[in-house]
Amino acid sequence: AQRVTQPEKLLSVFKGAPVELKCNYSYSGSPELFWYVQYSRQRLQLLLRHISRESIKGFTADLNKGETSFHLKKPFAQEEDSAMYYCALHSGGYQKVTFGTGTKLQVIP
Amino acid sequence: NAGVTQTPKFRILKIGQSMTLQCTQDMNHNYMYWYRQDPGMGLKLIYYSVGAGITDKGEVPNGYNVSRSTTEDFPLRLELAAPSQTSVYFCATQGPGNTIYFGEGSWLTVV
Numbered sequence: 001a002q003r004v005t006q007p008e009k010l011l012s013v014f015k016g017a018p019v020e021l022k023c024n025y026s027y028s029g030s031p032e033l034f035w036y037v038q039y040s041r042q043r044l045q046l047l048l049r050h051i052s053r054e055s056i057k058g059f060t061a062d063l064n065k066g067e068t069s070f071h072l073k074k075p076f077a078q079e080e081d082s083a084m085y086y087c088a089l090h091s092g093g094y095q096k097v098t099f100g101t102g103t104k105l106q107v108i109p
Numbered sequence: 110n111a112g113v114t115q116t117p118k119f120r121i122l123k124i125g126q127s128m129t130l131q132c133t134q135d136m137n138h139n140y141m142y143w144y145r146q147d148p149g150m151g152l153k154l155i156y157y158s159v160g161a162g163i164t165d166k167g168e169v170p171n172g173y174n175v176s177r178s179t180t181e182d183f184p185l186r187l188e189l190a191a192p193s194q195t196s197v198y199f200c201a202t203q204g205p206g207n208t209i210y211f212g213e214g215s216w217l218t219v220v
Contacts, residue, residue, distance in 0.1 A: 006151075032207055044199065044211040051206075086152065090207040096140060096159075097209055101151030 002027040004089050004100035012106040013077050021072040021103050023061075023087030031089045033063055033070040034097075038084040047072075047085070057081070077107045111135050115200050115212035122190040122219045130185040130215050132200030138210070140203035141183040143167075143175065145196040146214075152199070158183055190219045 003026040013019055025031060035047040048056045050063040050070060061072045070087060087100040116131045134141065143155040144167075154167030158177040172194060174186040187194060200212040 009149075034208070036209065043213045044201075044209075046208050049206070049208070088209070096142070096157055097203060097207060099144075099152045099154075104149075 002031070002089055002091050002095075002098050004087050004098050006085075006087055006100035006103045008103045009101070010104045010106065012108060014108050015079055016076050019072075019074040019077045019081065019105065019107075021085050021087075021105065023070045023072065023100060025068050025070065025087075025089050027068075027089060027091055029091060030065075031091050033061070034088040034090070035059070035061055035070075035072050036086040036088060036099075038086070040083070044086065077105075079107050079109055081105060082107045113200055113202055113210050113212040115198075115215050117215060118213065119216045120218070122187070122217065124190060124192065124219060126190050127186070127188050128190070128217075130187070130198055130200070130217075132183045132185065132212060133181050134183075134200075134202045134210075135181065136202060136204060136210065137180060138202035138204050139180065141177065142199075142201045142203070142209070143173075143183070143185045144199045144201065145169065145194075146199060147196050155185065155198075187217075192219050195219045 005024045033050040037047040038044045059074045086102045090097045113134045139160045142157045144152040153169045156175040158164045164175050198215045202210045
């Protein structure tokens with residue numbers, strides 16, 4: 001069965017410090033990985049997906065199949081990055097998407 | 110194009126009452142989901158549907174029921190509300206590229 005693990009419920013960093021939100025997955029095939037973000041009083045929305053290999057709002061994420069990880073990184077945290085972040089996996093075909101339990105990022109001014 | 114629309118946005122229920130959370134989408138997506146998000150916690154899947162007429166249980170289905178008579182609508186029914194069902198409920202669809210589109214959420218309090 002596919003599983004997504006986000007080991008940190010809360011991550012606090014100072015403004016300007018680097019950020020790394022961890023995501024590990026268990027799936028033997030070639031998954032699609034996503035990061036979703038939920039800002040205060042807003043709906044959950046897609047932040048980025050690994051197949052796009054893009055940087056959104058300064059965030060990047062690299063799929064490491066050897067370590068089965070898809071960590072979200074940003075070199076310099078901003079206060080507006082404070083939000084709830086969810087990692088998600090899709091295993092292909094007619095499968096549903098599986099979400100991790102989420103990590104709350106708190107950027108301290 | 111409204112996307113995913115949930116109603117009501119806020120509701121207070123008494124223990125033992127029943128209610129239906131409505132969800133409708135105008136994107137013609139086959140997959141639809143209901144999640145709950147307890148305070149300070151992550152998303153938990155309640156029910157999902159892969160198309161009209163087909164539904165299946167998620168992680169936490171007890172106390173809930175769903176139906177999917179059309180592609181557009183996926184209502185969530187709470188029977189005999191309990192305080193443990195106090196939560197924020199999100200309806201979502203799965204679109205092209207397996208991107209998930211969420212509704213704005215429904216805040217439910219059971220007292």
